Amino acid sequence: MIRVAVLGAGRIGKIHAHNVALNPRSKLVAVADPVEAAAKSLADSLGCEASASAGATIARNDIDAIVIGTPTDTHIDFTLEGARRGKAVLCEKPIDLDIRKADAAVAEIEKLKAKVMIAFNRRFDPSSAALKRAIDNGAVGTVHQVVITSRDPSPPPPTYTASGGIFRDMTIHDFDMARFLLGEEPVEVLASGSCLIDPAIGAGGDYDTLMVILKTRSGSQCHINNSRKAIYGYDQRFEVFGSKGMLLNDNVRATTLRGYTEKETEIREPLLNFFLERYEAAYRLELDAFLDAIETGKPMPVTARDGRQALRLADAALESAQTGRMVKV
Amino acid sequence: MIRVAVLGAGRIGKIHAHNVALNPRSKLVAVADPVEAAAKSLADSLGCEASASAGATIARNDIDAIVIGTPTDTHIDFTLEGARRGKAVLCEKPIDLDIRKADAAVAEIEKLKAKVMIAFNRRFDPSSAALKRAIDNGAVGTVHQVVITSRDPSPPPPTYTASGGIFRDMTIHDFDMARFLLGEEPVEVLASGSCLIDPAIGAGGDYDTLMVILKTRSGSQCHINNSRKAIYGYDQRFEVFGSKGMLLNDNVRATTLRGYTEKETEIREPLLNFFLERYEAAYRLELDAFLDAIETGKPMPVTARDGRQALRLADAALESAQTGRMVKV
Amino acid sequence: MIRVAVLGAGRIGKIHAHNVALNPRSKLVAVADPVEAAAKSLADSLGCEASASAGATIARNDIDAIVIGTPTDTHIDFTLEGARRGKAVLCEKPIDLDIRKADAAVAEIEKLKAKVMIAFNRRFDPSSAALKRAIDNGAVGTVHQVVITSRDPSPPPPTYTASGGIFRDMTIHDFDMARFLLGEEPVEVLASGSCLIDPAIGAGGDYDTLMVILKTRSGSQCHINNSRKAIYGYDQRFEVFGSKGMLLNDNVRATTLRGYTEKETEIREPLLNFFLERYEAAYRLELDAFLDAIETGKPMPVTARDGRQALRLADAALESAQTGRMVKV
């Protein structure tokens, strides 16, 4: 039984805490959040201890692993603290907004040979995982092109958007999926950004509508498109094209119901609303993969270096969008 | 060049006349219709002769084949007249509404070894033909169940419905498709009829909503459902289930366009409106098959006996619907 | 907190026990099974008591509700015992194989005003529930035709098949769905049965391949087709056609992945294997509905009378298949 503490009792922390509590291989020992009421309420509902101090929680001897669902600027500190104390760490993305801090953290983590996993949950979505397995089994031969469609149902509050910008906050998931599906490191980045949805986003120096092209050393390409507002719901599609075929992942709905009326046919319901619903299974399976790596001693399936690489691509894409030049990575 | 005359200048006659005129292997020599203006108008538009007399047209020596698109009660007479004069005949369905007349006609046609084809056009639809080829290639193994969905967009005028009733007029196509897809003769018929769309249809002693079960000697089953009014359009689907798999044919639309809005996703346009649009290619390919059989001397792909068998199933289904008993054929 | 005991520690009992244990509104108090080891193993894994005696378990004062997942011939006895002691009862289908016993049980349950629910889980599948809501909201207008496709991936062992036959064991689910979707009681039954998959099934006097037609007093129709062996997996589809449109429910797969190769396109994975996977959510939501009815005092969503009606249709269908006559219900 792996004893786990969850740091952060917000939206993401709650998901992780529930999954830890329900997983037969893990025991939820404590939830920590500086907002004590939040920590207490979550801990009570799940039958574990509450704490206002992340530091004190990480320091506990009766804890084997920590799951970090706190604000981005605490990710590295808590991760390193856990790593130094020999805890396994599952840390939410992004690892940080500053590539130099990320570099230093990765260096220390690798030196410590610490068990650190970055929570790029989409890799663990059943359809994404099946897609990756099919690629690895040769279903498309050599990968030539990847197309990632990734659109949110609505933009976050402007204050939130400010923290790092769309490339580091939203596209970072797609950069990780691009690396996952390409199976090779991108070395060239082209990006183009627009502000079409909310002028306040543009006024803050950010974009809400993006297109990116990545190219690997061997010449494989990846297109990513992002929008902060798809009126029809959370749009998450993946296409992998190669020398022997193509694989497509489509969106997910709650039911299979199709309607026919006088004017329209094949009508289906909206997509699953947002990431909490769409990636519900992914969060559970991500925890499973983390617990597997702890139990077996095998490498973490997503490392701190993976977190760093995605951030590097985000920085490069931002630079390309701002300068109109291809940026080498 | 096969010289063809078309009898009947109505809706169906027009289709046949156009196809004969456009087919590189056939030459449209004449169009005959007792309504002279209709014959003349069609003949003029296609550059052939017009006649008010079907008999005189059939008697012409410079005609190799006739296509019969006249009212049902003339089908057998014109077919036999053509057969006796050594013409190849493509006759619209149903062969007749009276099984005894049909039996006598089949007997004479077979004795004459005449080239007579009944125009069950659905067999020649590209999707239906591909379905049949796949069955014959073993894609489903032994056929266990066939499901035929066949719904019209709107009922014919009550006067038309009266002529033979829904089983002999509409379901007859589905009985032919059932025989085509089962690959074996049905020997038991169960049917249930309702009048749900227009009380005038029921008042005329007919049904507008049907369900049928057929069973062959080897135990294969076929379900047919019919409605005279599918508000979403002409619904024509086929399913063949067997020991090694299943094959499905879906409906056809003019475009591939799908729409996503705030409330609905995957919205497609209505189905192709009715049989003239849905089976446009089938009419062309049916003529090709007729010309092929003439040129090669091979048997007609749909014989007068096929027309008779479909009528026999229609009669049996009507009896079953009226008596509540399974009728053996 | 509703205190629940589960009777039966077999395949179905395990599902119910897990769902009761995980549901935040219910507490799993005990599991009973005459095979003590099975009861103990299940109870231990879920942290509850085990018992070898269903009777003793039903008699406990600290239990509010029982879930019956025992063999069919015990369903009525345990249900009535629970009902008499004032317990809420969720009993697996079928209620019994003997319509007279079912009638007597329904009479007593109704007299007692007991809270008894029959576990027709398919009604609670998210897609089925959405389909029913759409019908109730008028999406198809008046229901004219329902088509139910229901095929198992492989036949049960011959010994099991013997217990009641396919109509009472397998089709009974479809009879319940037919009543649920028609919204009206069928009054006429036509059925046709074949043995195409395993001669041993036919030798036992049973069928493995079925087609059924039901008709309600108002003339609405329902077609059911069954096979004991669909090589491509557990096939569960529903179609509801009416005066204003059509609704379709399709099968469910684990992922959305589609493949394109040199010879084939749009290739998808097999269907979810069988009912445990396909109706996993349905079992959970069924329990929710049962707990809701207990908490709110509202009528059970599926009553003992519903269980009896489905059995009556199964008997009628068997009689029709054997006699070739429509059977009035």
Place this chain on the structure above:
Amino acid sequence: MIRVAVLGAGRIGKIHAHNVALNPRSKLVAVADPVEAAAKSLADSLGCEASASAGATIARNDIDAIVIGTPTDTHIDFTLEGARRGKAVLCEKPIDLDIRKADAAVAEIEKLKAKVMIAFNRRFDPSSAALKRAIDNGAVGTVHQVVITSRDPSPPPPTYTASGGIFRDMTIHDFDMARFLLGEEPVEVLASGSCLIDPAIGAGGDYDTLMVILKTRSGSQCHINNSRKAIYGYDQRFEVFGSKGMLLNDNVRATTLRGYTEKETEIREPLLNFFLERYEAAYRLELDAFLDAIETGKPMPVTARDGRQALRLADAALESAQTGRMVKV
């Protein structure tokens, strides 16, 4: 009756000649090709005159319109010759490979107010046309992103590829579709090219695998991806995403047949093989649009300036792919 001559008796010329011959509003007067045997064979099959001289054919007084299906380097000369003689001209794409020659030609054509149409046939595909109508009707609100997937089944012979390169030969269709669907002129171009399919293509200085991003002045974006070899067939898909929704166009197949086997479900046949099959209707409807514009005196639906703009985007994309910089147009 519009009297038409077709220049070029190759693959494309044949299509145009057949369509002109079959269209009830046009009369095919002559076919011209320097390869006399080709001209004669085509003319004989369609019952028109043959000529070895394009110039003499254009000069005929009994011709109202010419359709140019000759090699690219003759497009502008024949177009201008026709324009100067007052003929309506339908000219195959690309207008030329040299932007300066294209500019000069456009200037003269506009000065002459000549009726010149460039044959970007994809605009006239029924699904593309329906997509454009839906956009114009506001189905997606303001267009934010367009995604164009355009992959050939196999590369042309290396000699052919050399003539202008992939951007001017293949992508030029997609640049035209981008302009058509964006409804606004792109002003920024980013492109990335790889050679993954045939080293001979790269050795000739060309690419076989492309990704492009276009941006308009208002910030709308378009992604194009190209491959010279999609093993699963000719892949032509369009996606238009906007403030109020999304529209998708999928590929086309000859039948609707879907197969289910033990291992795979929903299997469909390959896509229509290549542009002759895929855009068969588009070629016919393109001719209709050309004839419409002649008869009504309305502007040509695709002008010489449209041809020039697509070429300009092709040049810019090539420059971007070679320099790694965004190119302003």
